[in-house]
């Protein structure tokens with residue numbers, strides 16, 4: 448009998464525990480170490496940010512769901528991983544030993560890398576549901592006292608879809624409140640061009656997103672490096688293709704929401720051989736750590752190199768469909784190891800995404816996610832909003 452521990456109970460970790468339970472014989476123990484006893488569906492946060500969803504409608508109670516599937520829950524959260532001892536120390540004392548570990552700890556949000564950045568300073572966030580609720584309060588304040596809005600993603604960000612989604616969703620919320628004419632909006636992004644998405648574009652995402660921004664009267668700045676945020680302004684350096692300064696912008700803001708860069712969480716960062724310098728988990732083609740053969744990793748916490756050099760650094764997004772393929776591969780590989788066989792399954796790393804714009808949206812399919820691709824398709828229309836909003 449083996450003990451398999453899943454570290455992190457977000458999108459990747461929760462389905463990882465379910466797939467392991469389904470795949471492995473019942474005599475193997477499965478435990479989940481999570482930060483609290485609630486699951487949050489992160490892709491719904493842009494809607495929480497404008498009040499189209501409340502917190503309760505995007506969370507689920509792990510203390511109810513997991514035991515029903517014979518999965519143990521440790522809601523204290525992990526303090527530190529000790530891979531040489533196959534042990535995870537928990538917050539507040541205690542520890543869990545494992546035979547196999549799947550790390551699914553998502554991102555730590557690197558707001559501290561830019562002065563004045565983050566919900567504790569001068570900007571808002573939709574990355575965590577609690578911050579998205581704070582964003583909803585700030586959107587209400589913006590409607591009551593309109594002024595310029597800055598939306599986008601900063602240098603080193605890897606998650607661009609939700610930034611576009613939130614820009615268009617905010618546009619729709621402001622139009623519904625008959626206040627859009629009093630809120631000049633600018634999309635500020637580290638991407639080299641609109642619709643790059645950290646993927647060098649998919650199909651015609653450049654054309655589709657530029658056109659949508661124009662139609663919605665949202666100006667944009669690409670190759671943007673944010674130097675600092677203040678209470679009512681943002682300093683941005685726009686870089687040229689050779690990395691030199693093209694233009695300095697001093698943008699007034701009454702409301703700012705920008706996606707931060709991500710890095711690995713403290714419980715796993717800085718472990719020799721396990722992580723890269725930003726704390727992301729290094730994995731081979733079987734999602735397995737090259738340094739610790741009993742450790743696998745799925746989701747945003749894994750290391751993926753950028754698609755190519757850009758004037759301002761941008762990372763590769765780890766999207767939901769791609770994460771599900773990592774989870775399925777890991778369940779298959781741990782099952783094989785428990786049977787004395789070598790891992791063989793590889794995640795497809797394909798991207799299938801719907802980006803909701805509040806009353807329309809764009810969809811894209813990238814197979815594989817990293818170019819060049821066999822399938823490179825994008826489309827737009829009201830059907831995207833209808834499809835995603837009902838999920």
Ligand SMILES: Cc1cc2nc3c(=O)[nH]c(=O)nc-3n(C[C@H](O)[C@H](O)[C@H](O)COP(=O)(O)OP(=O)(O)OC[C@H]3O[C@@H](n4cnc5c(N)ncnc54)[C@H](O)[C@@H]3O)c2cc1C
Nearest residue numbers: 455457458459481482489490525552553714746747766767
């Ligand atoms: C706002 C937003 C919207 C997105 N929308 C989409 C979308 O529409 N479609 C799409 O395909 N992708 C989307 N993504 C990308 C991706 O699908 C999500 O980020 C997804 O939640 C990533 O799953 P994950 O399991 O890797 O990380 P997460 O879902 O963030 O889960 C990580 C979990 O680990 C926990 N954790 C961290 N440290 C510890 C610790 N020390 N101990 C225990 N637990 C810990 C965290 O609390 C969290 O619960 C979106 C991302 C964001 C930020």
